[in-house]
Amino acid sequence: MSDRSITVTQTRSSIGAKPKTRGTLRALGLGRIGKTNTLPDRPEVRGMLRRVPHLVKITESGE
Numbered sequence: 001m002s003d004r005s006i007t008v009t010q011t012r013s014s015i016g017a018k019p020k021t022r023g024t025l026r027a028l029g030l031g032r033i034g035k036t037n038t039l040p041d042r043p044e045v046r047g048m049l050r051r052v053p054h055l056v057k058i059t060e061s062g063e
Helices: 019-027 043-051
Strands: 005-010 036-040 056-061
Touching (some): 005 043
Antiparallel strands (some): 005 036
């Protein structure tokens, strides 16, 4: 298993977004503009990020 991680920052508001989209943001550990969270680089996390690319900024970091 790799030690890679992804840093995710919320850049846009979830106001007006569908409830499922808001739930995905909460599952990623986000909730307000400017909040940042570091997550493991796993397929489950990548799938969640594919659902909300218009609301977040993604930065990949290596070991």
